[in-house]
Amino acid sequence: MNRYFRAKIIDNLPLNTKTSLLTIAPLEPAINPEPGQFYMIEVGNSYDPLLKRPFSYFRKISEGIQFLYTVKGKGTALMKDFKQESVINVLGPLGIGYPGPPKGYIPLLIAGGIGIASIFSLAEVLAKKAYVLYGAKSKNELLMLNELKSLGNELIISTDDGSIEAKGTVTDVLNVFLTSHFSLLTSCLLYACGPKPMLKAVSKIAIDNDIRGYISLEENMACGVGACLGCAVRVRSQKSEARSQRLKDFNSSLIYKRVCKEGPIFPIEDIVW
Amino acid sequence: MNLAVHIGHLKLKNPVMTASGTFGYGEEYSEFVDLNMLGAVIVKGISLKPMDGNPSPRICETPCGMLNAIGLQNVGLKTFLKEKLPYLRKFDTRVIVNILSDTLQKYVRLSEALDDAGVDGIELNVSCPNVKKGGIIFGTDKKTLARLISNVRQSVKKAVLITKLSPNVSNIQEFSKIAEGAGSDAVSLINTMPGMAIDTDTWKPKLANITGGLSGPAIKPIAVRMVWETYNAVKIPIIGMGGIMNAEDAIEFMLAGATAVAVGTANFVNPKVTIEVIEGIEAYLRKRGINNLKELIGGLKCRTIQ
Numbered sequence: 001m002n003r004y005f006r007a008k009i010i011d012n013l014p015l016n017t018k019t020s021l022l023t024i025a026p027l028e029p030a031i032n033p034e035p036g037q038f039y040m041i042e043v044g045n046s047y048d049p050l051l052k053r054p055f056s057y058f059r060k061i062s063e064g065i066q067f068l069y070t071v072k073g074k075g076t077a078l079m080k081d082f083k084q085e086s087v088i089n090v091l092g093p094l095g096i097g098y099p100g101p102p103k104g105y106i107p108l109l110i111a112g113g114i115g116i117a118s119i120f121s122l123a124e125v126l127a128k129k130a131y132v133l134y135g136a137k138s139k140n141e142l143l144m145l146n147e148l149k150s151l152g153n154e155l156i157i158s159t160d161d162g163s164i165e166a167k168g169t170v171t172d173v174l175n176v177f178l179t180s181h182f183s184l185l186t187s188c189l190l191y192a193c194g195p196k197p198m199l200k201a202v203s204k205i206a207i208d209n210d211i212r213g214y215i216s217l218e219e220n221m222a223c224g225v226g227a228c229l230g231c232a233v234r235v236r237s238q239k240s241e242a243r244s245q246r247l248k249d250f251n252s253s254l255i256y257k258r259v260c261k262e263g264p265i266f267p268i269e270d271i272v273w
Numbered sequence: 274m275n276l277a278v279h280i281g282h283l284k285l286k287n288p289v290m291t292a293s294g295t296f297g298y299g300e301e302y303s304e305f306v307d308l309n310m311l312g313a314v315i316v317k318g319i320s321l322k323p324m325d326g327n328p329s330p331r332i333c334e335t336p337c338g339m340l341n342a343i344g345l346q347n348v349g350l351k352t353f354l355k356e357k358l359p360y361l362r363k364f365d366t367r368v369i370v371n372i373l374s375d376t377l378q379k380y381v382r383l384s385e386a387l388d389d390a391g392v393d394g395i396e397l398n399v400s401c402p403n404v405k406k407g408g409i410i411f412g413t414d415k416k417t418l419a420r421l422i423s424n425v426r427q428s429v430k431k432a433v434l435i436t437k438l439s440p441n442v443s444n445i446q447e448f449s450k451i452a453e454g455a456g457s458d459a460v461s462l463i464n465t466m467p468g469m470a471i472d473t474d475t476w477k478p479k480l481a482n483i484t485g486g487l488s489g490p491a492i493k494p495i496a497v498r499m500v501w502e503t504y505n506a507v508k509i510p511i512i513g514m515g516g517i518m519n520a521e522d523a524i525e526f527m528l529a530g531a532t533a534v535a536v537g538t539a540n541f542v543n544p545k546v547t548i549e550v551i552e553g554i555e556a557y558l559r560k561r562g563i564n565n566l567k568e569l570i571g572g573l574k575c576r577t578i579q
Contacts, residue, residue, distance in 0.1 A: 004305055004544050047337040047490045047518070050542060091544065220330045222339060222541040225305075227297035229317075229343045230332035256326055256346060 001031050007090045010063050012082045016140050018070050019114065020080060024090065025064035031093055033057040033065065035121035036216060036265045039092030040224040041067070043075040052091060053079070054221050054260075056118035056193070059147075068117040068143060094224050095264045098122050098191055098214055105189040108177075108213075109133065109153075110202055112170045112194025116143055118216050119193050128152040131188075133177060135170030139163035170194070171201040178209060189213055190268065200273045213268045219259040226261035233259055235270040274558060276551070276566050278312070278532050280510050281433035281458030283393055285312035285367055285533060288566065289523065289551045292514050292537030293318055293371035293396060293437070294343065295488075298357040299364070305544035310551060313367035315461075315535060316357065318398050319387075320372070321379050323349035333470055333479040338489030338516070339538060340468050342482030345373055350383060354390050369394035369435065377421055380411075385428040395432045397425060397457075400439030400464035412439040412464075415451055422455035435512065438462040438503075440492075445499045446506035453507040460503060461512035461535065463496045489538040490516040497529050504530020504571050518546070520553020527569040 007024040014020045022041075033039075040052035053075045059066045071080050082088070101107045107130040111119035116134055123132050128151070135158040136142045142157065142164070149155060157165040158173045166173055178185060190213025192202045199215050206213050219231040237255040254272060257263060276287035290313040296302055299314045308314060326346025333340050348357065353370070361368045370392045372383045384395050399412030399421065411421045422436060436452040438445060440463035452460050465486025470479040478484075496515025503511055513531025516538065517523050523534045539546045558566060 002305075049334055050337060050339060050489055050538070051334050052542065089543070220332050220334075222332055222341075222538075223295075223301075223544075224541075225297075225301050225544065227301040227317075228295065228332065228341070228541055229326060229346050230341060231329070232326060232331060232343075232346065233329055 001029050003031060003093070004089065004091050005030050006087050007064070009082050009084055009086050009088065011084060012079075015068075015143055019141070019143060020069060020071075021058075021144075022067045022069060022079065022082065023061070023064050024067075024088070026090070027087065030065075033060065033093035033121070034097030035125050036097035036118055037093035037095050038264060039065070039067070039090055039094065040221075041079070042089040043078045049075045049078070051222055052089075052224065054094075054218075054224060056121070056216065056264075057093060058117040058120055059124065068114060070114050091224055095260055096262070098216075098265050101126075101189045104187065106131065106184055106187050108184070108188040108190050110170055110174060110190065110192040110194070111135070112198040113137070113141065114143075115192070115194030115198075115216070116148070117193075119191065120144065120148065122191055123148065123151050123153055126153065130154070131177070132156070133158070133170050133173050135159065135168075135173060137161065169198065169201075171198060171205065174202060174205055178205070185209055185211065192216070203268050203271060203273065206268045214265050215268055215271060216264050217259050217266055217271070218264065221260055224260045226258050229256075229258065231259040231263075232256040233263070234272045235266060236272065237270075274555060274564060276555065278510075278566065280394065280435070280512065280533060283367060283433040287312040287551050287554070288527065288531075288533035289547055289554070290315050290369065290512065290533060290535040291540065291547060292535035293398065295537040295540045298353070299361045300357070302540065302544055306547055308361070308364040308366050310548055311366045312533060313369050313394065314361060315369040315371055315394075315396055316353075316361070317347055318345050318371040318373045319347050319350055319353050319383065320345065320374055321350050321383055323347060323352065328481040330479065330481055332485070335468070335470055335487065336491065338487050338491030339541075340470055340480055340485035340487055341465070342480045342485035344482065350386055354386070358390060358392070367393040369396050371396040371398050371437065373398040377424055380421060381424055381428050384425045384434075388429045388432045392432050394435055395425075395429055396435040396437050396461060397422065398437050398464075400437050400441070412448070413442055415447065418448065419451050419455045422452060422457050426456035433458040435459045435461050437464055439464055440466050440495060440499055440515075445502050449503040449507045453509045457509065459510040459512060459532075460507065461514065462503060463492070463499050463515045466492050466495065488516065490518055492516050493522060497525055500526055500531050501529040501573065517550070518542070520550050520557060523550050523554055524557055524569060527566075528571070528573045530571040530573070532570055
C-alpha cells in the first residue's frame with residue numbers, strides 16, 4: 001500500500017460550465033479514503049504549473065475514486081483537458097477525516113458550492129442519519145443532486161438566487177433551520193465545508209448557539225505530507241499542546257497547525273478567523 | 274559503481290541529499306523514500322528555541338517555481354535532539370542539521386550542542402530571505418560572516434561545517450572565499466532567491482510576508498552559474514542546489530563543480546524524486562561507461578573564464 005500511486009483517468013465529465021466530475025482508477029494498491037480526507041493530483045507533466053493540486057475526495061465507486069473540481073486557474077484548466085485512459089500521479093489519501101459523531105449526537109452537515117465534495121463523502125457514511133444543508137449560487141450550480149438525494153438524509157437545498165428551492169445562502173438556511181429545530185441545538189454536531197466567508201458565518205452561528213462541530217479548511221499547499229509547512233494556519237491550542245511545543249509566543253494559546261497533516265478538518269472553536 | 278563522495282571528512286554513499294526545509298525531519302517522507310538510500314538528509318532549519326513561523330498564506334506558485342515565506346517555523350533544539358534526531362539515527366544515512374539564529378553566541382551554542390549530539394554535519398544557514406532574525410545579515414556582510422564562521426568553527430569538533438550561501442550577493446566568489454578562509458569545510462548553494470507575487474484581483478501580495486524565497490526549476494540556471502563561479506574560486510567541496518528536478522539536473526550541477534547535490538522543491542512535486550535522482554545518476558554513469566562519479570565534478574568543457 002502506497003499513498004503515492006499512478007492512476008488512470010476513467011472519466012472526466014463536465015457537470016456544468018465550470019465544474020467537472022473526475023474519476024480515476026489507481027493502477028497500484030491504494031489506501032481507502034475516509035470522509036474529509038484529500039488527494040494531491042498531478043495536473044500536467046511540465047514545470048508550469050509545478051505543484052500538485054489538493055482536492056477533497058468526493059466518493060469511492062467500484063471503478064475508482066471520484067473528485068469534483070471547479071476550473072479556477074491554470075491547474076484546474078489543465079485538468080479539464082484530462083483525457084480518458086491517460087495516466088497521472090496521485091498522492092493520498094492525506095490529512096485526517098471528519099471525526100464521526102459521538103453516540104447521541106445528530107450530525108448536521110452544511111455544504112456551500114464545491115464544498116459538497118467533502119460533505120458528500122461524509123453524508124454517504126451517515127446515510128439516513130444526518131441533516132444535510134446544501135446551498136449553491138443557482139440551480140445549475142447544484143451538483144450531484146440525485147446522488148445526494150439517494151443517500152436518504154434529511155436534505156435541505158437552497159440557492160442564492162432562488163432559482164430552485166429556498167432562496168438565500170446556506171447560512172440563512174442554517175439560521176432558519178436552527179430556529180425551527182430548536183430541540184436539536186443541544187444534540188447536533190455540525191460539519192461544514194465551503195467558501196471561507198460561509199465557513200466564517202457558520203462558525204459564528206455555531207459559537208453563538210453553543211454548538212460544537214468541525215470545519216474543513218483550505219490553504220495553499222505544496223507537499224501535502226507535512227514537510228513544507230506552507231499550509232500552516234493559526235489555531236487555538238489546548239494548553240498541553242502549547243506546552244509540548246514550548247511556545248512562549250506573545251499569544252501562547254495560538255499555535256500553527258498544518259492543514260495537510262493536522263487538518264484539513266479542525267474543530268470550529270479552534271479556528272482563528 | 275562508486276557513487277561515494279566526501280564533504281570534508283564526511284563520506285556520503287552517494288551525492289544526493291535533501292535540501293533543508295523541503296524534507297521536514299525525514300520522518301515526513303519515510304513512507305515514500307527509504308532513507309537508507311540517501312547520501313544525507315539535511316533537516317529543516319533548527320533554532321535554539323522553537324519558532325512559530327510567519328502568518329499564512331506562506332506559499333504561492335509562480336511559473337516553474339514557488340515562493341515561500343515559512344518564516345523558519347521549527348521545533349527548536351531541545352525537541353529536535355529528543356524526538357527528531359533519534360528517529361533519523363535509525364537509518365544508515367548522514368544527518369546534516371541546518372541551523373539559524375540572530376546572534377553569533379546562539380549560533381555557537383547551537384553548533385556545540387549538535388556537535389556533541391553527534392550529528393554528521395552542521396549547515397550554517399546565513400541566507401534565509403524571509404526572517405530578519407534568520408541569519409541573512411550574516412550571509413550578506415563579509416566581516417560578520419567571517420567572524421561567525423571562525424567562531425562556530427572552534428566549537429565544531431566532529432561534524433563537518435557547511436556554510437549555506439545566499440544568492441542575494443553581488444559576488445558569490447568573495448563570499449565563498451570568506452567561508453573557506455574562515456574554516457568552513459564546504460559551502461552549499463543556493464538558498465532561495467528573494468521574490469514577490471501580486472494578486473491583480475485584490476491588489477494584495479500573494480504572501481502574507483509580502484516577499485518570499487523563490488525555488489524550483491525557475492532558479493536552476495542561476496544556481497548552476499553560481500556553483501560554477503564558486504568552483505572557480507574555492508577548493509572546498511560545493512553542495513549544489515536550486516531547482517533540481519531529476520538526475521540530469523543533478524549532473525548539470527556536478528559538471529559545474531558541485532561535489533554533492535541537494536534536492537529541494539522537487540520533493541513536493543514527487544515524494545520519491547530523491548531515489549529517482551540517485552538511480553538516474555547511476556544509469557547515466559553506466560551508459561557513458563564512467564566508473565567513478567568524481568569524474569563528473571567540475572567536468573565542464575569550456576574555455577577558462579577570466
